[in-house]
Amino acid sequence: MSTDAIVLLKDDHKRIKKLFRDFQDAGENATASKGGIVRKIIEELTVHTYLENEVMYPQVRRLLPGLEDDVLESYEEHHVADVLCLELYVMDPGDEHFDAKTTVLIENVTHHIEEEEQEWFPKVREGLGRKPLQEMGARMIEMRGKAPRKPTQPSALKKAFDAIVA
């Protein structure tokens, strides 16, 4: 199995985008199954943004100062996703805002993933090279087990709180 950080993050993206399609294909009235899909989306995104925020972004910021603006923009995009995930987590799937909010989450995250994969990751790969990316990936695998899976867990809430107040 590859431990290349970018390969691992792209695998996450693939799973997340598959869940987005499941939601979009579920149909108008499939309230229960859409509720279940959104739970899975929230879990995947909570783990994924945690790993990027804790491992990749700070490292890239430190090692590639030229990419600082991209890192800061990505933090903001994660923050928007965090807020939407938290709101959806406590919302009843039957709520009239549920589908609309999920659609906005999907649009935002799809845009963010495209930016990462098309603009950002290639620059990171070029700037860092193989070894640092493998070390970063190994660290991600290690941290995955203790990453928050729900937006209400303290480490996830702290991230949202820090983004607003710190």
Ligand SMILES: [Fe+2]
């Ligand atoms: Fe990201």
Ligand SMILES: [Fe+2]
């Ligand atoms: Fe990502």
